[in-house]
Amino acid sequence: MRVTLYLRCRGIAPGTVDLVSTGLKTDHRGILVFTLPDNHPETLRLGTNDLTALNPEGRVPILLLPDGRKMTQSGPIIDLIESTLAPDDDITLLPTDPWIRAEVQRIMWIIAADTQPYQNIPFIIQAMGEWGMVKDNPTRHPLRLHFIRREFGAIENLLTRCAGKFAVGDSVTLADCFLVPQIRNALLAEIDLPSEFPILSTVWNNLLDVPAIRAVLDDAGGIVQPLVYDAEQFEVYNG
Ligand SMILES: N[C@@H](CCC(=O)N[C@@H](CS)C(=O)NCC(=O)O)C(=O)O
Structure with a gap:
């Protein structure tokens, strides 16, 4: 949600960063575990919906770049997206x-x-x-x-x-x-x-x-x- 709030409040054009919902399952303790969404190209490419294939921490958010690199942790993800934008002093x-x-x-x-x-x-x-x-x-x-x-x-x-x-x-x-x-x-x-x-x-x-x-x-x-x-x-x- 930190990243989503940043995208919306910064006024980043929809489609610049596609938001993809994860899947969810519950483990034996009742803890919700995030999974890769069924039928997403990355899930199909990896052949698993285990989120740790993309992020060893098993957490979201994960930013997938077009060249296949992946960034995790909300702060660095925001920083990385911001560094690709033209400075906009009105929406800083x-x-x-x-x-x-x-x-x-x-x-x-x-x-x-x-x-x-x-x-x-x-x-x-x-x-x-x-x-x-x-x-x-x-x-x-x-x-x-x-x-x-x-x-x-x-x-x-x-x-x-x-x-x-x-x-x-x-x-x-x-x-x-x-x-x-x-x-x-x-x-x-x-x-x-x-x-x-x-x-x-x-x-x-x-x-x-x-x-x-x-x-x-x-x-x-x-x-x-x-x-x-x-x-x-x-x-x-x-x-
Ligand atoms: N420090 C991380 C925290 C990420 C985090 O805890 N995400 C939660 C979802 S809001 C999560 O994936 N929880 C699953 C877990 O704790 O296993 C960040 O800022 O990205």
Whole structure:
């Protein structure tokens, strides 16, 4: 979703980057596993729908270049696409001023490095089932709530100085593209944004008024992150 938000907010012409939906399967723990889509030329060429054939991490997003090279990780993918575009000072999602640019990147890194991996539901399900972590509802697990609250608290503090209408100033930046999916996850965890993180909540409401962002959220199932594990299979696994 970070990359999709970037593409839409940057106004990149549809078709410049084709978005391909992955397939999905569920493993014995109820964890959703991304697969290569049936009948995609790359799936047919590889003769498997195992996503690790394209990305050894088994994660999305993956950017396929026409010459066959593949890039992974949302930040470098965005960077690579941006480097192919003519500069457009009207739609810059990464400001040129060094300090403001670093402020944007700081929020991106807090989300990508310090928040998302620790609240990732597959990781939480595995830690409960295999490494003795306290058992609880995966979406509201204390570990998940802890990391979202800890890092959103830090971001709220930063926003007192850098936020305008959006996370950094009055234009949408990559900081917002990284925040949006994490906020959806916080809403799935039933975190009360307005009372716990009022500035972040105001920024979120402003982001929801941006048509490009609303369109991406609508395509992805709404404002709240939909459930991303098979609850029945999880019950069987978790006992
Ligand atoms: N740091 C990676 C995170 C990618 C990531 O975690 N993607 C999720 C989907 S939103 C995924 O593929 N999860 C599957 C898994 O964790 O096995 C990035 O920014 O691209």
